[in-house]
Amino acid sequence: MTQVYRADHCGSLIRPEKLRRARADFAHGRIDRDRLREVEDESILEAFELQRSAGVDIYSDGEFRRGFWLSAISEEFFEGMENEGIDYIRYPFLKGRDIADAALLVPPNPVVKGRLRLKKRITADEVAFLKANAPGPYKITVPSPVTLSRASYVEGISERAYPTWSDFFQHYTDLTAEEVSAIADDGVPYIQLDAPHYTRFIVPERRQQLTDLGIDLEEELATAIDAENRCLRAARKNGATVGVHICLGTFILGPQGPLGGAGAYDEEVVGRLLSELEADVFLMEYSDRAGSLETLRNAPKGKTVSLGIQNTRDPRVETTEEIQRKIETAARYVPLENLSLCPNCGFSGGAAETWLTEDVEKRKLEVLAETAHRVWN
Template sequence: MPDLPKALHVGSLLRPPALLDARAAHAAGTLGPDELHRIEAESVRLALDVQRDAGIGVYTDGEYLRTDFMSHLTENTDGFVSQAPVLEWQDGDESQADNAILNLIGDRLAYRDRFTAREAALLAEHAPGPYKVSMPEVTNFVVANWDQQVSGPHYPSRADLVEDLAAVLRAEAEALIADGVRWVQIDAPCFTSFVNPRMLAVYEAEGLDPAALLRRCIDADRTVVDLLRSHGVRVGMHLCRGNYRGQWFNEGTYDGIAAELFGGLAVDHWLLEYDTERAGTIEPIKHVPAGVDVVLGLITTKSGELEDVGELLRRIDEAARLVPMENLAISPQCGFASEVVGNPLTWDEQRRKLDLTVAVAEGAWG
């Protein structure tokens, strides 16, 4: 298996205006599906050009076929209803209750149709190098999509939906294996809910044991990870604290989950958010097993301000005390647009962030 490139990005990119306009016209009934698909394909090719020109190592489609990073699953899985939860997002000054673009679970979950087929096909046809397809994992839905009134009649507690979600993800993983996809990224921004005091209080108020729920989610995800890796698919898992228009959802360091999580999921590499003090120290990466790569998400996507190159190199050196330099890489801390509106930075600022990622990788590894 080839070495992991030293400069990567998490996946989503800001949507170009032509794509946003096409989506709006399609929703209004003034643009047909064939024309929408043509514009989507053109936009994906633009995203690939941006990554190629920057020198990013593993290509993505920018998540341009999605409304948010989980929408492709919720739109193609039975059991979701068109009712958005209210999530408490943080912006550093205050909390903001916002209706994220998510659907609540309102029935038993069952795999209905492919949700990454077009993405995989477009990348296979147009990517100029190795490409990855991303999938969510079960903890996201445990945190964001369960509601006592709406979901409770079908899943009395959050914990009860874990196995059905894992079955949905395994079905799609099997299809990606058949597609010939060689890189899969599993996006897991809600594992940090198990170090978030607000969410720990919610679990305990509902009568759940957070430690037992964490183990149950890890066990479910392991069935997906092991399936993919048993067929030679390279698997990365991305951890952050949520990414919504420059805001975040979870707070808390990796210390309380690192040993169990890094030791419990045999992925090929971890992509870890490390752009702010909210992530804590670099020390928890000592729990990553030998030979597993760590991608340091040191560059923020929540604003356009560029980080200092010297400071980024210093932090890479600090990480190299705990994980061998050959097993480290660098990336932005998260995607640039985990949902369609995206984070508050410009297209040019996004490009400079990608350029910085590559420049720092060249400075650190040559």
């Protein structure tokens, strides 16, 4: 039976100041990689204590070995990719902005220029440290193939390696599935694929953006689901809990304010994702900036929906009572035993900036754990 973690979270935690400073120092050649590793280790151990004292049911390393949650998609791990500036397709609101130290504040923008080959395991160091030091069950997060930006395929350059975007996407999916399979072989108890880009299909305004690019929505969604399931099957082979995280995104340099990026959800597409994706648990945003909980009415039996009620962009700490009210609403559509709690997204929207303080982060996790333990005893 798959383990259900009632007080769940999305993995990413606020990078402490010393880690942000160390990463900047490493980027500018002021410290070596060994010193950066020491700071990462110290910070991860402190993150374990934060999670233990907050009372959550699952541990992560805060993704502290990554500059960004998307860092896995980069030339650091993939031969055939070269990082080139800012991805304005993914982040159009950054056009015309002068961003100091953009390499530390904006995720990599890899362009494929040759056949892809993994240079090294993406998560090997993360898994080894978690296995040796985590105080309890732990998770590893991996960007879903669905997060791969179309800006990574440039006509006139990329077709030398792949005739079409689809050929590139399918090969990248194969390599991601290999990494996920290796994580499962490592004995990781909980493997989570991060796929916020499904909101391109469930939020009407974002669907229109795809249509404007001339993309066939049905074909795109079917391709995404197929790719995701290839990775999910690789993840579950040794009995791990397998999850997919879907949210509206919290990139720190995006539209300001706690509600930036709000939108309704399409009930039909939500039901299709929950039915067709072969995950055990869906960590899905239902904060005040997201769609109605009524869109869960078509959720299939036997799958867990982790309600992303808390907003990691909003410094206000939600109360146990208001979270419970949302749980009660969700339970009209999904049995209580098939629900759990998580924040709407990871706490660190960017490596060197964040919406919240570490104290607010801890208080939100404490409220999340207190509510979960009260509701599910």
